[in-house]
Amino acid sequence: MNYFIMSHDERVYNAVxxxxxxxxxxxxxxxxEHIRKxxxxxxxxxxxxxxxxEYVDFIQKPIPLVSDRCKQLMEKYVPHMCFKSVVLTDQKQPRQDVYWLIVPPRVHCLSVENEFHKDGTVKRLIIDEQKAAPYKIFRIDGILEDYILISLxxxxxxxxxxxxxxxLKKVEKEGVYER
Structure with a gap:
């Protein structure tokens, strides 16, 4: 199975x-645990x-937020994933939109072939597909970055x-080099 890093599209310059x-x-x-509390x-x-x-469907920073429509789709794939509602308010124009803080599980699925920079950040992300296989939406445990991965x-x-x-950016799998 193929996996992709889900990130904010910086080409949308006027995103909320x-x-x-x-x-x-x-x-x-x-x-x-914290979110449920x-x-x-x-x-x-x-x-x-x-x-x-522009009210985009995914906001990556400072926390990962998805639109209500995106949350509904994700729940179909991972029914028990943790979400927390967050209201974004435009005070200039009377508008409020519900977004959802997404908290996918952390999965220890790094490959031994993974490469790191000297500062500990990921240089080349490679996952062990067998460890990731049961998950549709998850974060990677054991790295400084807070990547959200989604299945094909x-x-x-x-x-x-x-x-x-x-x-979406495709992630390398163990033993497969996709340059």
């Missing part, structure tokens, strides 16, 4: 940008002011439905 998120939700809180907490963040902001069938579903703001 939530503000003040890092002061409320830290990277250490981005695990299933915050079940009764409601998050609302303003977006940065810009002319004609999830990627195809996203592409067929015209989601915006999503870029």
């Amino acid at each position: 940008k939530p503000m003040g998120v890092s002061q409320v939700i830290t990277k250490e809180m981005l695990d299933e 915050m079940n009764k907490v409601h998050f609302q963040f303003p977006i940065s002011e810009q002319n004609e902001a 069938d999830v990627a195809e579903s996203l592409l067929r439905r015209g989601f915006t703001g999503i870029r």
Whole structure:
């Protein structure tokens, strides 16, 4: 099976940008246990002011957020994945949109062939397909980066439905060199 890194499409220059998120939700809180504890907490963040902001289906930073439509599709593939609602508010124009903080499970699936830079970041990401095979949407355990990986069938579903703001990059598999 093929896997893809799901990232924000930087070609969408006017994508909405939530503000003040890092002061409320830290990277250490981005695990299933912390998110489930915050079940009764409601998050609302303003977006940065810009002319004609585009409400994309995936916001990668500062935390991974997906649109309601994208969440519905992901739940079909991973029904028990942890999501937390987040409201993005445009104060200039009276508009509020529900996005979902996505917290995929962390999977230890790094290949021994993986290569790292001296600072510990990934130089060449290679996964062990057998360890990743049971998962459709997941994060990689054991690396500094917070990549979200999706399986080929999830990627195809996203592409067929015209989601915006999503870029996909194929991940190498152990023993297969795709240069």
